[in-house]
Amino acid sequence: MTYKTPAGPAGCEPKADVCAAGAPWYVEDIEGLCGGPAPLQAIHVISQPATGGDPGSTYCLAWTGSSDGAGRDATLLMNAAGYRCGAYLVGSDGQAIQADGTSVFSDSPQSCEGSYSGTRITYPGVLDFPNEDGARPPTYVCVAENSGA
Numbered sequence: 001m002t003y004k005t006p007a008g009p010a011g012c013e014p015k016a017d018v019c020a021a022g023a024p025w026y027v028e029d030i031e032g033l034c035g036g037p038a039p040l041q042a043i044h045v046i047s048q049p050a051t052g053g054d055p056g057s058t059y060c061l062a063w064t065g066s067s068d069g070a071g072r073d074a075t076l077l078m079n080a081a082g083y084r085c086g087a088y089l090v091g092s093d094g095q096a097i098q099a100d101g102t103s104v105f106s107d108s109p110q111s112c113e114g115s116y117s118g119t120r121i122t123y124p125g126v127l128d129f130p131n132e133d134g135a136r137p138p139t140y141v142c143v144a145e146n147s148g149a
Helices: 015-019 030-034
Strands: 002-004 010-012 041-047 059-067 072-078 087-090 122-128 139-145
Antiparallel strands (some): 002 010, 059 072, 059 087
16 A cells, blocks of 8 residues: 655555554545544553653653553653653644643543544544552543654
8 A cells, every 4th residue: 555654755555554553654535544533542551650740741651562452551651751752642633732721631532633634643542550450540542653762
């Protein structure tokens, strides 16, 4: 399948790779090609270390490389500019910090259009917290994959 990166040359990748959540490849009618928007992705937050951030700052995910087949494991970081984040939590408009002051976290699934239409860079996610024994309900977010990480 032929694709184009948002700012680069055309190339060829398998359709499954182009349609995968977080994929950076641009196709004009990506939803038509892939059968709709990116599906909700499960993210297991296994750690939330203190980084000295504040509630108005950006959040990111550092992927651990582990997966249980139903979702990926990640560390949730706040205001962690020095870390190598694999993805950022963004609002449904693709912005890391919401201009109207609303949170990037929600108690219901989000429509995640993002800043890169025609790609799967931004996709809906649901955070669960397996180490908290169900004390915290799942949280819905929009995830913008860092294709350079």
